[in-house]
Structures are given as structure tokens and as C-alpha cells.
Amino acid sequence: MKSLEELAQIRERMKNKVALREANGEIRIVVGMATCGIAAGARPVLNALVESVVKEDLKNVTVTQTGCIGMCRLEPIVEVFAPDQDRVTYVKMTPDKVPEIIEKHIKGGHPVTKYTIGAVEN
Amino acid sequence: MIRTQVLICGGTGCSSSNSMLIADRMEEEIVKQGLADEVKVVRTGCFGLCALGPVMIVYPEGTFYSRVKPEDVPEIVEEHLLKGRVVDRLVYRESEGDEKVEVPSLQETGFYKTQLRVALHNCGVINPEDIEEYIAVDGYAALGKVLTEMTPEQVIQVMKDSGLRGRGGAGFPTGLKWEFAARNKVPQKYVVCNADEGDPGAFMDRSVLEGDPHAVLEAMAIAGYAIGANKGYIYVRAEYPIAVKRLNLAINQAREYGLLGNDIFGSGFNFDIETRLGAGAFVCGEETALLTSIEGNRGEPRAKPPFPANKGLFGQPTIINNVETLANIPQIILKGADWFASMGTEDSKGTKVFALGGKIVNTGLVEIPLGTTLREIIFDIGGGIPNGRKFKAAQTGGPSGGCIPAKFLDTPIDYGNLTKIGSMMGSGGLIVMDDTTCMVDVARFFLDFTVDESCGKCTPCRIGTRRLLEMLDKITSGNGTLEDLDKMEELCYYIKNNAMCALGQTAPNPVLSTLKHFREEYEAHVVEKRCPAGVCKKLLRYEILPDKCKGCTKCARNCPVGAITGKVKEPHVIDQSKCIKCGACMDGCKFAAIIKK
Numbered sequence: 036m037k038s039l040e041e042l043a044q045i046r047e048r049m050k051n052k053v054a055l056r057e058a059n060g061e062i063r064i065v066v067g068m069a070t071c072g073i074a075a076g077a078r079p080v081l082n083a084l085v086e087s088v089v090k091e092d093l094k095n096v097t098v099t100q101t102g103c104i105g106m107c108r109l110e111p112i113v114e115v116f117a118p119d120q121d122r123v124t125y126v127k128m129t130p131d132k133v134p135e136i137i138e139k140h141i142k143g144g145h146p147v148t149k150y151t152i153g154a155v156e157n
Numbered sequence: 158m159i160r161t162q163v164l165i166c167g168g169t170g171c172s173s174s175n176s177m178l179i180a181d182r183m184e185e186e187i188v189k190q191g192l193a194d195e196v197k198v199v200r201t202g203c204f205g206l207c208a209l210g211p212v213m214i215v216y217p218e219g220t221f222y223s224r225v226k227p228e229d230v231p232e233i234v235e236e237h238l239l240k241g242r243v244v245d246r247l248v249y250r251e252s253e254g255d256e257k258v259e260v261p262s263l264q265e266t267g268f269y270k271t272q273l274r275v276a277l278h279n280c281g282v283i284n285p286e287d288i289e290e291y292i293a294v295d296g297y298a299a300l301g302k303v304l305t306e307m308t309p310e311q312v313i314q315v316m317k318d319s320g321l322r323g324r325g326g327a328g329f330p331t332g333l334k335w336e337f338a339a340r341n342k343v344p345q346k347y348v349v350c351n352a353d354e355g356d357p358g359a360f361m362d363r364s365v366l367e368g369d370p371h372a373v374l375e376a377m378a379i380a381g382y383a384i385g386a387n388k389g390y391i392y393v394r395a396e397y398p399i400a401v402k403r404l405n406l407a408i409n410q411a412r413e414y415g416l417l418g419n420d421i422f423g424s425g426f427n428f429d430i431e432t433r434l435g436a437g438a439f440v441c442g443e444e445t446a447l448l449t450s451i452e453g454n455r456g457e458p459r460a461k462p463p464f465p466a467n468k469g470l471f472g473q474p475t476i477i478n479n480v481e482t483l484a485n486i487p488q489i490i491l492k493g494a495d496w497f498a499s500m501g502t503e504d505s506k507g508t509k510v511f512a513l514g515g516k517i518v519n520t521g522l523v524e525i526p527l528g529t530t531l532r533e534i535i536f537d538i539g540g541g542i543p544n545g546r547k548f549k550a551a552q553t554g555g556p557s558g559g560c561i562p563a564k565f566l567d568t569p570i571d572y573g574n575l576t577k578i579g580s581m582m583g584s585g586g587l588i589v590m591d592d593t594t595c596m597v598d599v600a601r602f603f604l605d606f607t608v609d610e611s612c613g614k615c616t617p618c619r620i621g622t623r624r625l626l627e628m629l630d631k632i633t634s635g636n637g638t639l640e641d642l643d644k645m646e647e648l649c650y651y652i653k654n655n656a657m658c659a660l661g662q663t664a665p666n667p668v669l670s671t672l673k674h675f676r677e678e679y680e681a682h683v684v685e686k687r688c689p690a691g692v693c694k695k696l697l698r699y700e701i702l703p704d705k706c707k708g709c710t711k712c713a714r715n716c717p718v719g720a721i722t723g724k725v726k727e728p729h730v731i732d733q734s735k736c737i738k739c740g741a742c743m744d745g746c747k748f749a750a751i752i753k754k
Contacts, residue, residue, distance in 0.1 A: 036297075036414050036415035037422065042292060042422075046292050048289075049289045052159065052290070053294055055161075056162060056164065067241075069240050069241070082195065085158050089158060097217045100240070102242040
């Protein structure tokens with residue numbers, strides 16, 4: 036180790052791997068991962084969410100899983116819990132919807148209404 | 158991309174209940190379920206809740222599983238890691254009143270809530286065998302800061318301002334020790350880490366070495382820079398195989414990354430560390446005996462002065478710091494002396510790690526700000542005394558410390574207060590005793606230990622402690638007199654004042670403190686020939702109550718020496734001359750007809 040920059044590089048590279056353990060996300064993104072969810076394709080959605088959160092370096096966001104919510108026909112379901120906001124339920128999720136949700140909802144604070152349960156069901 | 162991490166405790170406690178097998182199975186199962194790219198298993202150091210081991214935490218949720226068995230692994234992987242359903246039956250439950258309440262995450266348990274983790278802050282959080290994980294949590298940043306921005310004098314000033322005192326027991330101010338060594342202008346000086354943790358029931362240093370070995374290495378390099386030393390030794394017990402393995406691994410990794418060796422951070426500063434294994438002699442925890450042992454000689458103490466800071470290892474100026482002391486240092490450098498000095502009391506700054514053991518629900522490791530009361534540690538964090546029994550005393554400081562009775566439960570714990578009430582901080586072993594503990598027997602136990610461990614170099618310790626033990630033996634076997642108690646006290650002070658090293662000087666403490674706080678128990682042994690706690694076998698008597706005995710013959714069959722006789726369906730009798738007081742009859746009796754006096 037010849038310089039502080041070298042140390043800083045390793046720290047940057049490793050930081051995300053360890054940050055997961057702090058579990059202090061203010062915003063929680065929860066993916067339904069019961070049998071119904073997995074069958075409908077929840078795992079690629081989950082992975083896409085995790086990747087975007089890391090890529091965008093969103094420190095206040097935690098991505099976790101949950102079981103079956105009960106609306107199996109609408110899976111994959113992703114719910115977003117943010118402080119001072121009603122919970123938002125996205126249904127029939129796909130990996131390509133993820134960037135838009137991250138950009139507009141998670142970073143911008145405006146839910147992407149067209150993917151939510153209200154829009155899809157009506 | 159890794160979305161979930163499973164942290165499994167790889168400390169000595171959980172390892173001995175198979176946690177490493179669980180980690181291996183977990184990895185196999187994760188591959189089997191096709192989750193290898195998404196879930197990672199991390200083997201960490203001790204979480205602290207050893208009584209509940211093997212323990213694991215699943216992040217990012219922070220779900221805390223306790224008492225996991227290898228056969229639970231497939232269920233955890235399929236249910237939790239794949240489908241996101243927490244395995245309820247393995248989630249840790251805490252007693253709240255009569256009810257058991259589920260505690261979803263470690264931070265919310267009563268055990269953790271009031272703790273403040275400084276020395277242990279990486280234990281159970283990072284993988285101690287991966288230097289990059291340590292770097293990710295600001296590891297080696299303190300060394301970088303010291304080498305590129307600070308002068309040795311500034312480093313020593315920060316240490317002095319922080320108020321950090323030695324965590325090995327004596328509580329000498331660390332900054333002052335460094336300053337003494339720095340003043341000696343000679344080319345060769347040494348930094349030694351005392352990891353010869355020998356108190357019965359203490360395992361604080363082991364957990365730091367196992368859970369965060371790089372913090373110790375980093376602190377030693379900082380110390381080396383501050384005093385002008387380029388060589389360090391870690392003297393660690395050979396009985397700590399996991400700690401030794403991780404230390405050596407950490408040293409090799411640090412060398413590979415150029416964090417030990419020549420010209421660290423391009424500053425021109427050189428520093429290297431080697432380990433030395435202790436063979437388990439208690440006296441080698443005494444600093445001068447430790448140095449003698451590193452030099453390759455029989456571990457015997459030397460007279461002080463000269464102090465090691467002036468004339469230590471191989472006759473050169475040497476500082477000796479305890480593991481826990483060192484573990485605090487990188488954070489003091491990064492966060493500042495004021496941050497550290499803001500915790501604790503006027504007399505003692507910062508936090509202290511205690512190893513909770515004995516009659517307590519949450520056996521394990523806790524770190525609290527100094528100034529916390531014994532009541533908070535034992536009842537709030539430790540979960541109190543099991544089986545509804547009553548608290549009697551707490552023993553701190555191991556064989557050098559004393560017993561603290563219930564009336565001092567609300568005394569804030571710091572170096573000064575513990576000495577005032579006749580005990581000492583010691584390295585942090587805290588053994589809790591309930592009303593089934595005999596205080597004379599406790600004193601006898603510790604004396605027995607020091608007699609064994611006395612190195613024999615000076616007479617007061619070699620012969621004095623043996624005479625003291627003989628007097629205690631006499632009392633516990635019912636042959637003591639009141640005069641013996643006075644003689645014993647006199648001998649205690651004689652040994653204290655005349656022994657050569659700390660081992661002898663503190664050896665009488667367990668006797669003195671129990672004599673002071675529990676004299677009535679000694680008197681019961683001497684005058685009434687009775688052991689109130691029912692521990693001292695020679696003073697015990699088992700009897701069968703004729704009106705309760707149904708004559709079922711179970712006790713007669715259980716008795717290993719045939720001391721019980723009687724006809725079927727008639728009350729039985731114990732022959733006191735044959736009875737060996739093992740208690741097998743009483744344990745087996747369904748009618749509570751056998752009593753212990």
C-alpha cells in the first residue's frame with residue numbers, strides 16, 4: 036500500500052458489499068417471492084431492483100422479500116414503503132419497468148401510477 | 158448481484174456448537190437452490206449472545222435466528238432465502254413478563270439495546286478473514302491518517318486527551334505509557350500486544366482477536382509510529398486456536414497489501430508484527446513475565462522499576478497494551494479524542510467489554526459505557542438470574558478481583574468505584590452468583606487457582622498463598638476457628654504488601670472481599686459448622702423425612718455407595734458414616750422426602 040488513494044479504492048469497491056448489513060434503509064422495496072411470485076418471474080425483478088439500487092448508490096433503500104400477499108394473479112408484486120407516503124403496490128412487474136420506478140419513484144418521490152394496482156385493475 | 162447476506166457466527170462459542178458445519182451446509186444448499194449469485198454466506202466473529210448459539214443474521218432484513226441446527230439449513234434456504242418467508246420457529250424470543258415475545262432483529266433485543274459497541278463494533282459484522290471487508294468499514298484509514306497527517310507527538314496527545322486507560326486490568330493511562338516510551342531516544346523499541354487472557358471465565362480479548370484481528374494490527378502500527386518502534390509482538394495463548402489462526406492470516410494479508418512492512422503509505426515508516434504463543438501460564442499475563450517469555454525464557458516476572466517503557470523486551474523500551482485497549486485506538490484516531498472522552502465517567506472514559514458468565518440467563522459478551530451500573534448489566538442486558546433464584550454477588554476481576562454484594566448493585570462501574578468497594582475492574586470477567594453459591598468456596602476456588610499458577614519466584618506468593626488455601630480448606634471442612642479468620646486476614650495483607658508482581662499482590666483479593674462482605678458466612682462455617690448455601694460437602698448432611706418417605710426404594714437403588722437402607726413401604730434411613738454427599742438420592746426422590754442441611 037503506497038498511498039491513501041489505493042486504500043480508498045478498495046474501500047469504494049467493497050463498501051456496497053458491507054453496507055447491506057447496516058439495514059437502515061428509510062425506503063423499503065419489498066418483492067413478493069412466494070411460489071406464485073417466483074413462478075410469475077419475481078426473481079429477475081428482485082435482481083434488477085438490487086442491481087439498480089447498488090448502481091445508483093441509493094444508501095437509504097433496502098430491498099427485501101416477502102411471502103404471498105394473496106393476489107397471486109397479479110404477481111410479480113413489488114411494494115414500496117417510504118416514510119410519510121402511502122404504500123405503493125406495483126403489480127405484474129418486469130425487469131424493464133424497474134429503471135423507471137427507481138428514477139421517478141425512489142429517487143424522485145413520484146409513484147409511477149400506470150404500473151400500480153389501481154391502474155392495472157381498472 | 159448479491160441481494161442477501163447470511164452472517165454466521167464463527168467465534169469459539171458458536172464454532173463449538175457446529176456453526177462452521179452449518180455455514181458449509183448453507184453454502185451447499187444455496188448452490189443447490191440456484192441462489193449462488195444472489196446470496197452470500199459470511200463467517201463473522203462473535204455476536205455476543207453466546208448462550209443462544211449457533212446464531213445467524215440474515216441481511217438486509219436483519220432477521221436474527223438462534224440455536225440453529227445443521228438440519229434446519231434446507232428450510233432456511235428454501236423458505237427464507239428463496240421465498241422470503243421468515244422461519245418463525247427459529248426466530249429468537251425474549252421473555253417479557255411471563256410471555257415469550259418474538260424479537261425480529263438483533264438490535265431490538267434487550268441484550269443489545271443498551272449496549273454501546275466500540276471495541277466490538279466489527280465483531281459479528283465483518284468477515285475477519287477478509288482484509289477488504291475491514292477496509293470497507295474504514296479499516297486502516299486511521300493508520301493512513303496518522304502516517305500522512307500527524308506527527309508522533311500529535312498521536313500521543315490525542316491518546317492522552319481521549320482518557321483511554323488500559324483495559325487489561327490495572328487501568329494505566331495509555332497515552333502516558335506511550336509518552337514514557339517515546340521519550341527514550343534509542344534506535345530499537347518494541348510494541349507488544351498482551352493477548353494472554355487467563356482469568357477463568359473471561360473471553361473478551363479472544364472475541365476481539367477472532368472477530369476483528371486487523372483492528373489490533375492497525376493499532377499496533379499506530380503505536381509503533383507514535384513511540385518510534387518498527388517491530389511488534391502479539392503474545393497470545395495457544396489455547397485460542399481460532400484466534401491464532403485468524404491473527405496469522407490477518408498478518409499475512411496485511412503484509413500482502415503493504416499495510417505492514419516497509420514504507421507504509423509511502424511515508425518511510427516500517428512496521429512488522431509476529432505472534433508468539435503462550436503455553437497457558439497465568440503469570441505470563443503479567444507484563445514483565447510476558448516479556449521474559451517472549452525472550453525465550455521461563456515466564457517469571459522481573460522487578461519494577463525499571464518499567465518496560467524504559468527497559469522492556471530485550472532490554473529496549475517497550476509498550477505493552479491489552480487487546481481491548483488496542484481495539485479502541487483506530488476509532489479514537491478517526492473520530493477524535495473528544496468523541497471518546499464523551500463516553501463514560503469522569504474517572505474512566507469510553508466503554509468496557511464484560512464477559513458475562515455464571516448464574517445468568519444471557520451468557521455472553523457485552524460492551525457498555527463505563528458508569529453503567531451492575532444492575533443494568535446483570536438484569537437489563539444479562540436477563541437476570543435463571544430459575545427464579547436470588548442474586549447474591551458478582552465477581553469481577555477474576556483471581557485478582559473480588560466479590561461485589563447486592564448492596565452495591567447500583568454503583569456506577571468504573572475503575573475507581575470498583576477498587577473502592579474492594580474489587581477491581583480486571584480484564585472484564587463478570588461471574589454472577591446466586592444464593593446457591595458458597596462465598597467461602599468461591600474464595601477457595603480462586604485461591605486454588607493462584608496457588609497452581611504462582612510461578613514460585615517470590616516467597617510471599619509461593620508459600621503465602623498455599624498457607625492461605627490450607628486455612629480455607631480447614632474452614633470448609635468444618636475445622637476452622639474464629640482465630641483462623643483473623644490470622645487469614647493478617648496473612649492476606651502480608652502477601653499483598655510483599656509479593657513481587659501483580660499476581661501475588663492481588664491474589665488475596667477474593668479472600669479479603671468475601672471476608673469483608675460475607676463474614677457471617679465464614680462465621681457460620683466456623684462457629685455453627687454449617688454451610689448456609691449447602692455447598693461445602695464436609696459440612697453437609699442429607700436426611701430422609703420419615704413422615705414424607707413412602708418407602709419406594711428409589712433412593713436406595715440410586716445411592717452409589719449403598720448408604721441407604723429400609724424396608725419396602727417403610728421410611729428409609731441414610732447411614733451418615735457411609736454417605737458421600739453426592740445428592741443422587743435427593744435428585745431422584747419424587748416425594749421431596751430428602752432434605753439437605
